[in-house]
Amino acid sequence: MDKTSEKPKSFCTRLCQGKLCIPLIAVTVLAGIAVALTTVLTSSSVRERFPPDLKWWQKSIVYQIYPRSFQDSDGDGVGDLPGIISRLDYFTYLNVKALWISPFYPSPMRDFGYDTTSHVEVDPLFGNLFDFDNLLREAHKRDIRVIIDFVAGYTSSDHPWFKKSEQRIEPYAGYYVWAAGKTLDNGTTVPPSNWISSFGYSAWTWSKTRQEYFYHSFTPSQPQVNYRCTELREEMKNIIRFWLERGVDGMRVDAIAYMMVSDQYYEDQKPSNKSGTQWWQLAYWIPSLTQNVPDIGLVVKEWGEVLDSYDDSDSDTDHSKFMVVELYDPPKIRNRYYAYGADMPFNFDLIVTMNPVYHTYCDAICIRDVIQEEYDTLPDGKWANFVLSNHDNKRASSRLGSLYTDALIVLLLTLRGTPTTYYGEEIGMEDIVVSFAETRDPWGINYGPDHYQEVSRDPARSPMQWNSSSNAGFTEATKPWLPLHPNFRTINVETEKNSTEMATIKLYRDLAILREEPSLQYGLLTFGDVTPSILFYLRSAQDNPDYLVIINFGNMTLTHDFSGPPVSKAQGRVKVATSAAVNEKRFYLNSAVTLSSVTLNPGDGLVIELQH
Ligand code: GLC
Numbered sequence: 001m002d003k004t005s006e007k008p009k010s011f012c013t014r015l016c017q018g019k020l021c022i023p024l025i026a027v028t029v030l031a032g033i034a035v036a037l038t039t040v041l042t043s044s045s046v047r048e049r050f051p052p053d054l055k056w057w058q059k060s061i062v063y064q065i066y067p068r069s070f071q072d073s074d075g076d077g078v079g080d081l082p083g084i085i086s087r088l089d090y091f092t093y094l095n096v097k098a099l100w101i102s103p104f105y106p107s108p109m110r111d112f113g114y115d116t117t118s119h120v121e122v123d124p125l126f127g128n129l130f131d132f133d134n135l136l137r138e139a140h141k142r143d144i145r146v147i148i149d150f151v152a153g154y155t156s157s158d159h160p161w162f163k164k165s166e167q168r169i170e171p172y173a174g175y176y177v178w179a180a181g182k183t184l185d186n187g188t189t190v191p192p193s194n195w196i197s198s199f200g201y202s203a204w205t206w207s208k209t210r211q212e213y214f215y216h217s218f219t220p221s222q223p224q225v226n227y228r229c230t231e232l233r234e235e236m237k238n239i240i241r242f243w244l245e246r247g248v249d250g251m252r253v254d255a256i257a258y259m260m261v262s263d264q265y266y267e268d269q270k271p272s273n274k275s276g277t278q279w280w281q282l283a284y285w286i287p288s289l290t291q292n293v294p295d296i297g298l299v300v301k302e303w304g305e306v307l308d309s310y311d312d313s314d315s316d317t318d319h320s321k322f323m324v325v326e327l328y329d330p331p332k333i334r335n336r337y338y339a340y341g342a343d344m345p346f347n348f349d350l351i352v353t354m355n356p357v358y359h360t361y362c363d364a365i366c367i368r369d370v371i372q373e374e375y376d377t378l379p380d381g382k383w384a385n386f387v388l389s390n391h392d393n394k395r396a397s398s399r400l401g402s403l404y405t406d407a408l409i410v411l412l413l414t415l416r417g418t419p420t421t422y423y424g425e426e427i428g429m430e431d432i433v434v435s436f437a438e439t440r441d442p443w444g445i446n447y448g449p450d451h452y453q454e455v456s457r458d459p460a461r462s463p464m465q466w467n468s469s470s471n472a473g474f475t476e477a478t479k480p481w482l483p484l485h486p487n488f489r490t491i492n493v494e495t496e497k498n499s500t501e502m503a504t505i506k507l508y509r510d511l512a513i514l515r516e517e518p519s520l521q522y523g524l525l526t527f528g529d530v531t532p533s534i535l536f537y538l539r540s541a542q543d544n545p546d547y548l549v550i551i552n553f554g555n556m557t558l559t560h561d562f563s564g565p566p567v568s569k570a571q572g573r574v575k576v577a578t579s580a581a582v583n584e585k586r587f588y589l590n591s592a593v594t595l596s597s598v599t600l601n602p603g604d605g606l607v608i609e610l611q612h
């Protein structure tokens, strides 16, 4: 929105904004029609003008805890639920009000909990259900919501359901995706089709017991459940009810794109002709038969109904139950999940694009386009979201370089939409280097000693860095389950909190508090004239101060004029600035800044308040 061309605020412009405006004289006569108009006008620019009724998951940051790596309480080198409880005050400090906890269910840990043997218990490694209830109670006491990880697409091959399914014991016989092999002319039996698993090689594995193949989107120890089986479907809904009864606030649905496969098990996928891929890799094929098949929508809809049936929100309390689904597809595909009933599909576009390790460099113009695409493609009335890192990818600060650690936080926490923070991001944690011998991630192990680094997710899963004592305060054990980053003596919660200087954690906290301002929480986002280095945008909500966000994503010091549209102001006040900018005394918090000439080093980011 161009502020310079904004009409004076009258009842008329508030109501319908400029071009749709009804002459003021007619307003009295047409008041009734006008009121009706406000309710039917759905263009976002109109909606933004009034404080929307936001749900808790639209107001808070969602913070992802990878429980193995967050806090160990019993000295076994692996984080656990009592460990998380002992750290809950940390979230009050950070002003984070929603936690998503990656799986803590019983598991042989071949994929670290994304391979469950029960969906309704806690693995002894992490504690027990009593600990979980305690965690929930303690979190709620602090006004913090807790979201569980719903691993709904597959179980461990050790799950009792699978054992019984292999033996064709009812009602379990149809709980998984089974198919007879194809018999070739020479008499040999091969998998029903060429479907490939995400971790490489055939997605079909032979069961000696059942004498049939079972399908798995990931490792063979993660057989896919069959949502075409009514009993299984009901079983999964009961699992959701089980956690809702305990009081959880919602769920992150794991690997939604893979939730169901086509029932045409014998049909082959077509090659994608993607360069650099080989037949045994998923990307070599167009996954039309195994990913995002339309029937998934019916399942998501049913889950949404279960969640809604536990929503007893009234005008004073917001007890809405939240569903976010995990998939890596572009808006055209992922936005279908809004219509299916999810509150939001994770938007991983900033992970996928801002990834010089695998892709071409994404400059500030590219970042702007990725963000704008999210807003432009969002179905009407739906809520955007952004993610920079998670347990499946390299950390953002390692992808771009530590020079941009703070800038990335400024970006994530000032966009319009729910941000998800991966544990440690708020202090600037970076990826560790892991030898093949130390590699624990099945994906890495599967790729072997020469290629494991291309895919292993261990580097981003190192223990949380709490302080500068041995093992960073993560564990009393001599050795944590994955090595600590050697930088933990300087990059850790305590050192950063107690520093007399600006530090990443303080920047994060300042932003987490500032983003409660209406303009940052729900106000419009308008990009300025972005250059390949300088990203800048204005956040504005009516009757509130505007905020100008400026980031230098380039590699040179640059001086830029921000006083033109959409800012159209000569001066502002620095509310938040990245650590180096403050510590090198180039900017002073709460001081005036002249917008016609702002000099920014690479990695500098500022949030500037503009008074009307
Ligand atoms: C999801 C999880 C990932 C896991 C995969 C297979 O994508 O995020 O960590 O490996 O499912 O279980």
Ligand code: MG
Binding pocket: 072, 073, 074, 075, 076, 077, 078, 079, 080, 125
């Ligand atoms: Mg432990």
